[in-house]
Amino acid sequence: EEYLKEIASALREGKKKRVTALTARALDAGVDPRSILSDGLVAGMTAVGEDFSCGRVFVPEMLMAARCMNAATELLKPRLAAGASEDTDNRPAGTVCLGTVKGDLHDIGKNLVKIMMEGQGLHVVDLGTDVPAESFVQAAVDHHADIIGCSALLTTSMDEMRQVVRLVRADHRLDNVKILVGGAPVTQEYCDEIGANCYTEDAASAARAAAVMLS
Numbered sequence: 001e002e003y004l005k006e007i008a009s010a011l012r013e014g015k016k017k018r019v020t021a022l023t024a025r026a027l028d029a030g031v032d033p034r035s036i037l038s039d040g041l042v043a044g045m046t047a048v049g050e051d052f053s054c055g056r057v058f059v060p061e062m063l064m065a066a067r068c069m070n071a072a073t074e075l076l077k078p079r080l081a082a083g084a085s086e087d088t089d090n091r092p093a094g095t096v097c098l099g100t101v102k103g104d105l106h107d108i109g110k111n112l113v114k115i116m117m118e119g120q121g122l123h124v125v126d127l128g129t130d131v132p133a134e135s136f137v138q139a140a141v142d143h144h145a146d147i148i149g150c151s152a153l154l155t156t157s158m159d160e161m162r163q164v165v166r167l168v169r170a171d172h173r174l175d176n177v178k179i180l181v182g183g184a185p186v187t188q189e190y191c192d193e194i195g196a197n198c199y200t201e202d203a204a205s206a207a208r209a210a211a212v213m214l215s
């Protein structure tokens, strides 16, 4: 699709108005919102990440790209949530406390996980970014959570997840709470190593996994 390439390159260049205009046009043209997300916006983000790794762009450009992504996601949100709920006949009720771990300010992936989970009918308590392990625990107690969801994008922050698992397992008020982990540096091996319940690669599968855990 021509739209998707254009969305990716406009995002890579940090052109917010163009990204939102193209996203709106693609939606009007009937392009699947999920492919706008993955083959347009996320593809553009991946290119920005590569540009950053090579020293072609710096933090301000990553920030501009993030703003493009957030603006376009607002447009996609109702369609993505609707798309997700169509796949489920009986929606499980449950509460997820979701956040990005301490030391980490990346929230785009976490926000997508939230949208998809809400699309599955789950109640999501968004703890935001830079969330210490202790705050995940406190929030899970306060909100009677069924699931704690941790996102991390930095190899230097992801080990906070180990701390979350340790504190949750040591707290008998949280005996039935499941821990779901994800984010680019996280792997199934890491999930197994720290003893979390589940790892998923993307937002849609995180929402499906959460629904399965609750059913």
Ligand code: B1M
Pocket (backbone or CB within 6 Å): 042, 045, 046, 047, 048, 049, 050, 052, 053, 059, 060, 062, 063, 065, 066, 103, 104, 105, 106, 107, 108, 109, 110, 112, 113, 149, 150, 151, 152, 153, 154, 155, 156, 180, 181, 182, 183, 184, 185, 200, 201, 202, 203, 204, 206
């Ligand atoms: Co940052 N950054 N960044 N950054 N940034 C990365 C992550 C990096 C890979 C770029 C690179 O070097 N190529 C690199 C990390 C290297 C590493 O540790 N391995 C990096 C770095 C180094 C940094 C800084 C340290 C840069 C600096 O200051 N020198 C700094 C750290 C700040 C901090 O957090 N303390 C920093 C800052 C930033 C910005 C603030 C400028 C901005 C974030 C803005 C924001 O989020 N509001 C930013 C951005 C935009 C990126 C890239 C370009 C894009 C991230 C993104 O949103 N991707 C990124 C490069 C890249 O990803 N290719 C990069 C799109 C998003 C949809 O994907 O979040 O992976 P993602 O989510 C996916 C899956 O991972 C999964 O679902 C989503 C897809 O459906 N998922 C889950 C995510 N969470 C999940 C949870 C689950 C399940 C699945 O269950 C609970």
